[in-house]
Amino acid sequence: MKERTDVLIIGGGVNGCALAYYLVKRGANVTLVEREYIACGSSGRNAGGIRQQWSTRENVRLAMGSVKIFERLDEELGCETDYRQGGYLILAHTEEEVKQFKRNVSMQKSEGLEVEYLEQDEINDIVPELNVEGIGAIGATWCPSDGHADPIKVTIGYAEAAARKGAQIYKYTEVLGFRVEDNEIVEVKTSRGSIRADYIVNAAGAYSKEIAKLLGVQLPNKPYRHEILITEPVKPFFTPMIISFHDNFYFRQTPEGQIIGGWGNPREEPGYNYESSLTFAKNMARLLTKYMPKLRHVNVLRQWAGLYDVTPDARPILGPVETVRNFIQMNGFSGHGFMVAPMTATLIAQLIMGEKTSLPIKDLSLERFKGEVVKEVSVVG
């Protein structure tokens, strides 16, 4: 392993790899360590949704910034990411949701997002096969520029583009400890040897909390299992991602025709659990066939699980911490780290390089949890 680097990134997920790319692009000397292989964690396990419809302004901005990057990402990285703007249809089931969604839409519009509120009888114009009445949807919001991409291709695309520009990527390399002097990390001990770095970025996803613990830094993040499944392919017949916060459920169809989706079990306990459950399979089958009765004879091919790295307000933790000055957080994405990665990685790269960040990120620092927090409510938890 090399002796020193400007920036050491811990974690070969989409955020770590994207950050490596934007840093080397700016001329920094970058090293990335990954305990297993690229995209082995949540980046390789999610459904690839990319949406801009959020309830907090900063998430909308992060997401809109990311979409601008996604639109040109294939060209930028020189690879295929299967990015498509098929839209997101978010269903409202209660009057309360209708009120919240209308508020969201007007805030999102003020940010320049092309988004509209749909009445019940307009929903089938977007997805004719959706059983609107059967599922009790009374309204929806629709943003056609939302979409999806293949998260594994995006992550590997960033990693390879970064490596081509000189980033050093060490796979199967574990961080074992740190040497700290005067509130600064001076050396990182890994299973491949020690390395010195000016900045150390904690992008270890659901394991970020464990990395921080090695430095005595307490992160409020908790790992939650999130399960997901995919079916056999049928001829593509809808393009949007369909979400219901009410049913804690989302699904879309891949360009190859497979239906991919997930359901959050409200009774899920925190923990590092990757097991597939029968409860999930049963609930997904029930929900999918209720939402689209035509899916009844479609077979499930695989189910698997990943981890959400959840913070108390469901917003990420970005930037330095008070106690260890050169230890930068890039974690706590709470289940939507993939879709905002291009923008968050750009912001952290700007921060490290001493540039003005294109969006303010101070409100997303770890210190925010000392005071009162504004929770992101548009999440499948």
Add this chain to the structure above:
Amino acid sequence: MMDVDLRIYEHPILRFIRGRAVSFTFNNRQIRGYEGESIAAALLAAGIKVFRRSMKLGRARGFYCGIGKCSSCLMRVDGIPNVRTCIEPVRGGMIVETQTWEPDLPTTMEFDVKREKVDVDIAVVGGGPAGLEAAITASKLGATVAVIDENYKAGGQLIKQTHKFFGSVEAYAGVRGINIANKLLSELRKTKAHWILGSSVFAHYSGSSESLLAYGGGRYYRIRAKKVVYSTGAMENMLLFPNNDLPGVYGAGGVQTIMNVYGVKPGNEALIVGAGNVGLILGYQLLQAGVRVRAVVEIMPKIGGYKVHANKLMRQGVPILTSHTIKEVQGKEWVESATIVEVDKNFNMIEGSEERLNVDLVCIAVGLSPSIELPAQAGAKTSYIPELGGYVPLHNKFLKTSLENVYVAGDASGIEEATTAMFEGRIAGAETSASLGYNVQRAETIVENTMRQLEMFRKSPFSSRVVKGKMKVFSMMGDLT
């Protein structure tokens, strides 16, 4: 159009007893079938070879494995896409359609599924020689057993073996495979074992007990078991060459199924790729069915299978060409000819040595890979062991995997043969029963005796490779614990 019927009505060894004649439609055309036949068998008997079009390039695809393990024969049946027609029985009045490009959504909204809960001590997944032996042994020792198989005919690959087995008398030496299957099936029928045929196990969840999900024939099963034996067999390997996806290029085992189980002539002129036992035995089975075998090609400089099988074939005038392989096949919608080529000692094709054979059937007999998806999904540790045909679940000599309640037996634990599969099945059946406290002493005696027989059988030089592979597996398994 003339009615084509490729069914075999006279055969030197087999008698085909067909069920009631039924009629169904294929792309708006009336096709005759017989109850007990698979859709694929009835279509091939009617001379239909193209079953679907590939999703991206629209290429013709047809039959391949014959036992529900590949996706080559998927068709739309009564409005439901992606039905494996090789393991779906014909029913009068059914509507069978070719799938073109990507399959359309199901058009039927009927979903009259019956649910059944099954609670047993031991679930045996796969009803071939290993599974049947495991189920018989465990049932006789007093355990409650369910046997699940995705084929609607039990017996695994034994039911298509017309040749007599070698080896010891305890392992049915001198008996034809098909008769061994019948014997095992009638023995199992005498027990109280629960049969679930024509149903695929598609999931395994562990919890306070093991839960398997299976679906087939309009029935959805939730099977709870204390122990699970996976005797899921193997899948035929494919070979890379231009046009290898054309209908007419079939797995050797798939051809045996069509010809020996359903009595349908798979072609008129055949080329066999691979001179291991499967390729050689298939050679004279094809001759028995009235198919002309133009050649058997073998890339290695030596014939891999038993000499007695090779001699039998050569006496009939079939050339076995060693250091030869297939280069490509030609044809528009199905195989019209194939090019074979000689290879040098580094297996490179020798230019100028090509020969084109006018065949309509190319049988691929180049080995098998263990079907380990379910134990792997359950979390059993696996490893790549080339001597055993690929990835296998690690296991000890009692066939227990890295999971306390999961066992493997037969080809799923490493490619070997039917005789050893039966021994392994018996060991797994006795071990699982003993671990649950059934007739422990008797069970242990069975294990001991069977282990001895297995060792004896594996002393043959033909087993040395397998023994080496098994040793690796046992030692890796030992390192885990």
